[in-house]
Amino acid sequence: MNILVIGSGGREHTLAWKLAQSPKATKLYAVPGNPGMTDVAECIPGVDICDNDALVKLAKDKAVDLVVVGPEVPLTNGVVDAMNAAGIRAFGPTKLAAEIEGSKSFSKNLMKKYGIPTARYEVFTDAEAARDYVRKEGAPIVIKADGLAAGKGVIVAMTLDEALDAVHEIMDDAAFGKAGSRVVIEEFMDGEEASLLAFTDGRTICPMVSSQDHKRAYDGDKGPNTGGMGTYAPAPVMTKALVAEATEKILKPVIAAMDKEGRPYKGCLYAGLMITKEGPKVVEFNARFGDPETQVVLPLLESDLVDIMLACTDGSLADMDIQWSEGAAVCVVMASGGYPKSYQKGFAIDGLEKAKAADTLVFHAGTAEHDGRIVTAGGRVLGVTACAGQVRDAVKKAYDGVRCISFQGAFYRQDIAHRALERAKK
Known part of the structure; x- marks a missing residue:
C-alpha cells in the first residue's frame, strides 16, 4: 500500500515510523514531513496542508491507498471529507466530527447534553460579562479559548488577577486570534x-x-x-x-x-x-x-x-485483537530557548546519531535541513524516547539520549515521569 502522512511534527514522525513497520506499507509519503522522517518516508514540501484540493491531487498522483492525518487543523478543515469524496481512504474524523476539538463550547455542550462527566462551565462572547463571571466565581478557575490554539489556549488561573488577565489576553488582546473570540470558563478540577x-x-x-x-x-x-x-x-x-x-x-x-x-x-x-x-x-x-x-x-x-x-x-x-507491550516508554522534549514564547531558529543540532546509538528513538518535532545540517526550526525541536521494562529504566535511557544531543539554547525538563517515580517509591 502507498500511505500518505499529513503533518511535520513529532507526532507525524512517530506515525510514519510505526506505519513503516507494517509489511503492508510498500511506500510512505509525508507532506510536508521533516528531516527525521526521511529515513522512512519520501517528504514532499511545498504543499499547503490546508489546501484540500492540492492534497487530494497529491494523493491521486501518488496512487495513495491510505491517508493518515496528524494535525487538528486539516481535520477541522475537512480533509477527510475531501479524501472520502475522491474515493481515498483517510484515517481521521470528518469536519463535523472534528468539531469536538475545534470548538470547546460544542464539546462542553455535547457532554452536558449526554451526561458525560466534566467540569461545570459557562461560555462567553463578551469580555466584560466573562470578567463579571470570574469575579463572582473566584479562583482558582480555568479560562479556555474556544477554538484551536495549538495546545496553548488554556490558562489555569490560581488567583483572581491571573483569571482577569487571562480574559483580557484572550478576548481583548486576541492573543490566540479568532480562537479567542469566544471563551469557555470552567471550574477548577482538583486531581x-x-x-x-x-x-x-x-x-x-x-x-x-x-x-x-x-x-x-x-x-x-x-x-x-x-x-x-x-x-x-x-x-x-x-x-x-x-x-x-x-x-x-x-x-x-x-x-x-x-x-x-x-x-x-x-x-x-x-x-x-x-x-x-x-x-x-x-x-x-x-x-x-x-x-x-x-x-x-x-x-x-x-x-x-x-x-x-x-x-x-x-x-x-x-x-481486531490489539496487543500492547507490558513495558514503559518515556519521551523528553528538547525545546528552543524561550519556548513557549519567542525563540530563535536555525541552530545546528549535534549528537543525533549518538543518541540513536544509545538505544533511544529521536522523533523530530521542529527541525529543518540547511546546508546539509539538521537545524532547529520550531519551539519543540526533538522528542527523545526510550522504552524499557520499568518506567525508571525508560527514564534513565531517555535522559542518556538527551545528553547526547546539543544545540544552542536547548532546554528540557529534568523531571519527566516524576509522578510515576514517586508512586513507585511508595
Whole structure:
C-alpha cells in the first residue's frame, strides 16, 4: 500500500515510523514531513496542508491507498471529507466530527447534553460579562479559548488577577486570534491528569495505553503552558479499573453521542482526563493523536498500525485483537530557548546519531535541513524516547539520549515521569 502522512511534527514522525513497520506499507509519503522522517518516508514540501484540493491531487498522483492525518487543523478543515469524496481512504474524523476539538463550547455542550462527566462551565462572547463571571466565581478557575490554539489556549488561573488577565489576553488582546473570540470558563478540577487515546470506527472503541503529559515549561510543573514538554506511558494513576470506568462512562458514551448528533466519529479520539475524587472527568477532547503522547503510546503498540487504521476506516474494528507491550516508554522534549514564547531558529543540532546509538528513538518535532545540517526550526525541536521494562529504566535511557544531543539554547525538563517515580517509591 502507498500511505500518505499529513503533518511535520513529532507526532507525524512517530506515525510514519510505526506505519513503516507494517509489511503492508510498500511506500510512505509525508507532506510536508521533516528531516527525521526521511529515513522512512519520501517528504514532499511545498504543499499547503490546508489546501484540500492540492492534497487530494497529491494523493491521486501518488496512487495513495491510505491517508493518515496528524494535525487538528486539516481535520477541522475537512480533509477527510475531501479524501472520502475522491474515493481515498483517510484515517481521521470528518469536519463535523472534528468539531469536538475545534470548538470547546460544542464539546462542553455535547457532554452536558449526554451526561458525560466534566467540569461545570459557562461560555462567553463578551469580555466584560466573562470578567463579571470570574469575579463572582473566584479562583482558582480555568479560562479556555474556544477554538484551536495549538495546545496553548488554556490558562489555569490560581488567583483572581491571573483569571482577569487571562480574559483580557484572550478576548481583548486576541492573543490566540479568532480562537479567542469566544471563551469557555470552567471550574477548577482538583486531581491528577492523564491522557487516554482510543481507536474507533464509529461504533467500537479500543483504548490505547494510558499516558501522562507534562504541560508546564519547567520542572515541578512550573511556568507557562506549552504543547507538552514530555510524557510517559502507561500512567500509573490510570489503573485498569479507572481505564474501564473511563471507557464505559466517557469514551463509549461520547462516540454514541456523536453518532446521534449526525457526526459519526472515526479515527483516534483523545480524552484528556482529570482523575478526581468523584472519578475521571473530561478536561478536553482532541480529534487526533496527542503530541507528545503519540511518541510513547505507539512504541508500545505490538499490533500492525496499518491493519488497525484500515479497520477504523472500514468499520471492522470489533474484529481486531490489539496487543500492547507490558513495558514503559518515556519521551523528553528538547525545546528552543524561550519556548513557549519567542525563540530563535536555525541552530545546528549535534549528537543525533549518538543518541540513536544509545538505544533511544529521536522523533523530530521542529527541525529543518540547511546546508546539509539538521537545524532547529520550531519551539519543540526533538522528542527523545526510550522504552524499557520499568518506567525508571525508560527514564534513565531517555535522559542518556538527551545528553547526547546539543544545540544552542536547548532546554528540557529534568523531571519527566516524576509522578510515576514517586508512586513507585511508595
